[in-house]
Amino acid sequence: MYVPFDTLPAHSRIWIYQSNRKFSESEELEITEATKAFLEDWSAHGQSLEASFQIVYNRFIIIAVNQDVQAATGCSIDASVQFIQALEQKYSIDLLDKMNVTFKLGEHIAHKSLIDFKKMAKEKAVSANTIVFNNLVNTIGEWEEFWEVPASESWHSRFF
Numbered sequence: 001m002y003v004p005f006d007t008l009p010a011h012s013r014i015w016i017y018q019s020n021r022k023f024s025e026s027e028e029l030e031i032t033e034a035t036k037a038f039l040e041d042w043s044a045h046g047q048s049l050e051a052s053f054q055i056v057y058n059r060f061i062i063i064a065v066n067q068d069v070q071a072a073t074g075c076s077i078d079a080s081v082q083f084i085q086a087l088e089q090k091y092s093i094d095l096l097d098k099m100n101v102t103f104k105l106g107e108h109i110a111h112k113s114l115i116d117f118k119k120m121a122k123e124k125a126v127s128a129n130t131i132v133f134n135n136l137v138n139t140i141g142e143w144e145e146f147w148e149v150p151a152s153e154s155w156h157s158r159f160f
Contacts, residue, residue: 005052010140010141011068011140013139014142018133019059021093031061034087035055044072051063099113104132128151130150131148132151134149
């Protein structure tokens, strides 16, 4: 069952899917409608999941589940990945490749392969102070505190 994102507790589990490009305005509207419809019917073992999502920076889809009500299970997580894969195909975007890094260059959001990001670090085009998106966070609380952080405070620190 879909609920407003801000009603979920801070310990709700999240999954972050970053796009390799910014969504157009019409794409974001369509993705919003499709995601809301998916979450409205999302369930685990026949039990409705209390879930929500946000689209951030026209690029990230963040799906959250209140595990106090019903925990997401293997089958329900598989269903969400299939939904994300359908979005990838429909919009010709990449949402599942974990070998990419998204970071801020001033006000611009940049998206590079891990190899290119390492090269940029070596060439000092990015630094330990560069704001990166740490998509390894697991809860809304972690997302709010540790998602947009200097590279020195995330797994990206190994490149500096």
